[in-house]
Amino acid sequence: MVEKFERQGADSSVDAELVSLATASGDLGGRTIQSVERALNVLEIVAQERDGVTVSVISERLGLNISTCHHLITTLVKKGFVTHLGRIKGYALGPRLGELVQISEGERDPDVLLAGELKALGASLGHGVQFAVLRDTSLMTKLSFPGTDDKVVEPDEVEKMSALHATATGKAILAWIPDTELVRIISANGLSSYTPETITTLSGLVEELRLVRRRKYSIDDQEFSEGIVCIGATIRAGAGAVIGSISVTIPADRATDDYRDFLIKEMIAAANSFSNKLRDLKI
DSSP states (O other), X not given: OEEEEOOTTOOTTOGGGSEEEEEOOSTTOOEEEHHHHHHHHHHHHHHHOTTOBOHHHHHHHHTOOHHHHHHHHHHHHHTTSEEEEETTTEEEEOTHHHHHHHHHHHTTSHHHHSHHHHHHHHHHHTSEEEEEEEETTEEXXXXXXXXXXXXXXXXXXXXXXXXGGGSHHHHHHHTTSOHHHHHHHHHHHOOOOSSTTOOOSHHHHHHHHHHHHHHTOEEEESSSSTTEEEEEEEEEOGGGOEEEEEEXXXXXXXXXXXXXXXXXXXXXXXXXXXXXXXXXXXX
């Protein structure tokens, strides 16, 4: 049964202006708003006609009168979901749908979801912090917040893209990927030497990654830039999949054994917290 509640003084010929509630016959067992359903039907028709569609065609396909369709279209145009192409072509999809998709995808990107917590972590530690991911064979730094208590200059991000073997974020990711993928990445990037401390052999890197897995953290001990030490940890999502890694950057002259131990605990705890957040959001 369909119950209609007409507003007093409304034009009865304009169905779109009626607040109509229909008892749904589906599994949800709820009620649907007829005008919303009609508006969505209009959007579906407009989406099917990339070159545009006129109100009269929409009216014919939906079995609604021209006045109803005109009111629906006008509302959709005002909200940006539909755009007017002119009298002959009619209407096409507007930019708002694409914007909503971008917003939805953006809100599920780890770098968006973790930005606030990572910035707060850096502020509490007083050092620069980063979040990086693996894109094909390259290390991509998605977030980077400079430190407040030291004057460390972050290394060049372009150069870091192929330096996974010499960076804390890179090692934290490489430690958990399959051997075949590791070989592919090393074959693409090589094992370039950046300082006397850089690991430049595959056997040496394999041993280093074994230690990363055992310790649950990674370290760049002046391997990419002299005078800079970085400590990293892996970020995981559901089922343990590696999403990326975080790291903290400190001057080598401040990296005493006790201070390293403190930062290691902080980074592991932060990585676990970030991973749990992504799991809860089913990322």
